[in-house]
């Protein structure tokens with residue numbers, strides 16, 4: 001229960017609803033427990049009629065009618081309160097589920113990229129869905145059934161002991177056996193359903209992957225192979241489902257068996273006691289049979305609840321493991337900063353933790369606000385890493401990275417990120433309209449702003465050709481757009497933000513040189529007062545930059561501007577001549 005203490009703050013938050021729920025549960029049980037006693041009353045009235053203690057038929061009828069009406073009344077009240085019981089306690093569990101999901105989600109958002117590399121997406125999804133659902137079962141049903149069982153048991157036992165103590169002992173004897181049996185069964189069911197869940201997620205992730213890569217699957221004609229893989233996986237999944245169904249099928253027969261045994265004991269022991277004159281009325285036997293049936297389900301839930309609590313504890317442990325993590329990239333200052341856009345790298349080095357690859361080895365350059373830097377270099381030379389460090393997606397390992405003369409980690413992280421417009425290498429678009437994808441850069445952008453940005457990114461003409469124009473909904477990862485269109489929508493998203501620092505990571509690679517030229521021309525005007533960094537493999541993207549650096553294996557091997565670099569022998573000149581001839 002140590003891990004579940006995390007939920008105490010939520011219980012405190014909803015304490016009034018919970019207290020109300022407990023009171024309602026108790027009231028519901030009290031009314032429910034009127035029935036057995038009223039049934040006994042009816043039996044007694046009938047017995048009195050039989051042995052002529054009551055002789056007047058109207059008195060007899062009156063007594064029967066009163067008891068029947070009381071049973072109906074008590075059942076209606078119990079029903080209403082049972083409805084309210086679920087409406088309060090189960091609702092609280094839904095509120096807690098909602099809060100916990102948000103808490104985990106907020107945490108995910110704070111954690112750095114390294115965290116995402118170390119944990120599989122499926123695992124992250126599972127903790128926020130499956131695990132939170134299991135914890136909800138503890139926060140709602142487990143608590144509700146526990147209060148239910150305790151109330152019902154205490155009140156019923158008091159009534160039963162008052163009525164027939166010996167019979168009570170015999171009646172409740174099989175109940176703990178039922179509880180233990182249900183506990184064991186619930187554990188087995190849980191074990192098997194976890195396996196079923198694993199298979200279901202394997203099935204869905206494999207299907208998802210196949211459909212995402214459907215063009216490759218079709219192009220290589222490997223449909224039979226993927227179908228066979230799917231078939232064998234679903235075959236295994238089916239077997240696991242059947243294993244689960246088998247244990248589940250035991251649940252109700254076992255309940256019925258144990259209820260039957262308890263009923264028989266009541267009838268046998270109660271009957272003997274009646275014959276021996278130890279109990280006065282047959283009504284007591286009828287009353288006890290109703291008690292047994294009423295108590296069986298709550299007793300069974302003791303086992304079930306125990307297993308729910310154990311599962312919730314395990315799930316909360318997994319959730320807590322993430323909640324306890326401190327983000328590697330922390331905002332160290334609450335002081336607000338107006339970023340001007342001066343960037344300075346002084347002997348910066350950086351190694352990726354997971355691969356141990358040293359991506360930057362003492363890189364130094366200075367970029368004044370409003371100026372443009374182009375970074376050229378072979379693939380894997382560290383170009384994107386420089387941009388990631390400016391966005392503080394990672395912290396540098398050695399040297400100094402200064403923004404407006406201040407170490408980057410002394411700058412308010414929100415202000416830094418708000419000042420940056422980043423166009424990544426792999427243009428990621430959300431499954432939303434084109435307009436919203438562009439507005440993502442600036443929530444309060446007007447339609448006009450969106451159109452202007454799209455025009456500057458040379459994608460407006462393409463967008464208006466779609467039937468729904470800017471309201472065209474993009475599929476998963478924007479599949480309805482071509483690579484170049486996606487890149488340009490992504491550029492429009494950065495333009496609309498009107499950032500102080502604009503970072504373009506090879507974001508013109510999929511557009512033709514003519515369109516590239518147009519976009520760069522617009523960017524030139526737009527970036528007059530913006531600090532711009534353009535990462536590219538093309539000299540055409542770099543040639544107008546104020547400063548150009550050439551990276552190789554994490555080192556700057558050349559720097560200058562276009563005219564000085566084409567005069568030097570080296571990578572830049574070779575690339576220039578090669579691309580010129582192309």
Ligand SMILES: Nc1ncnc2c1ncn2[C@@H]1O[C@H](COP(=O)(O)OP(=O)(O)OP(=O)(O)O)[C@@H](O)[C@H]1O
Nearest residue numbers: 352354355357359378379380381382383384385386
């Ligand atoms: N997230 C990462 N985790 C681990 N290693 C990484 C990661 N990103 C890049 N690397 C490694 O760091 C080195 C530099 O990568 P980087 O992406 O900065 O190169 P790049 O010059 O931008 O390459 P490209 O032109 O192909 O985009 C490469 O060897 C790469 O394998």
